[in-house]
Amino acid sequence: MEYLEKGSDWISQMAIQYGMKLVAAIITLVIGLWVINMLTNAINKFMDRRNIDVSLRGFLKGMFNILLKVMLVISVIGMLGIEMTSFIAILGAAGLAVGMALSGTLQNFAGGVIILIIKPFKVGDYIEAQGYAGTVSEIQIFNTVLKTPDNVTIVIPNGGLSTGSVKNYSTEARRRVDFVFGIAYGDNYDQAKDLIVRLANDDSRILKDPAPFIVLSELADSSVNITVRVWCNAADYWAIKFDLTERVYKEFPKDGLNIPFPQMDVHVHQ
DSSP states (O other), X not given: OHHHHHHHHHXXXXXXXHHHHHHHHHHHHHHHHHHHHHHHHHHHHHHHHTTOOHHHHHHHHHHHHHHHHHHHHHHHHHHTTOOHHHHHHHHHHHHHHHHHHTHHHHHHHHHHHHHHHHOSOOTTOEEEETTEEEEEEEEOSSEEEEEXXXXXXXXXXXXXXXXXXXXXXXXXXXXXXXEEEEEOTTSOHHHHHHHHHHHHHHOTTBXXXXXXXXXXXXEOSSOEEEEEEEEEEGGGHHHHHHHHHHHXXXXXXXXXXXXXOOOOOOOOOO
């Protein structure tokens, strides 16, 4: 009975001692997370006022948030009375194992740092990479988020983006629009060329310097192909691509020019 009472007293003392530490640790954790959220928002507003690059802003915000949370967790563990030296040793060993298991994730992290330093693209650029194309909406710690023209979200790991080829359509202010128009054999090439020149000159979005480039490029199986290259501001690329194609399709027949389609003549010999 005496041992039972001593055991009960010891359990009560431990419960009071560690219970208070546990309550204090939980309160610290809750308040700490709230403070971290406030600080993260304050840092974001500060970077906004300083006009820091949007691409860098999300990355720094995420890094700052993770660092503060790691410090908070270490502090809470210390409040529980856990020996930090042993904990750090265990944490280091666990970190090594996790690092080996998450080597791909760490590669993506390193890729994100490289992207933000070299800046092959930034938020708002239209890029093509890893088999996808879209506008960069966000550069995160591990991934880059693209929005396609049909409003689909694509998440691409930064590791592949930093080591692979990236085609950036937004770097240059001007772009060249390429066309290939076909006319039938027997049609007047000079007449077709003059018509295309007139259509290009009538479009104010097409730049006069460099001048439009129009040549007879190929005698194909079913058509005589005319290659057309015009320059424009990058923002007008797709509008010109669609509009000039439509105008050629409508104007060629009016001038007696035929737009051929693939066909085959079969001769039967008896």
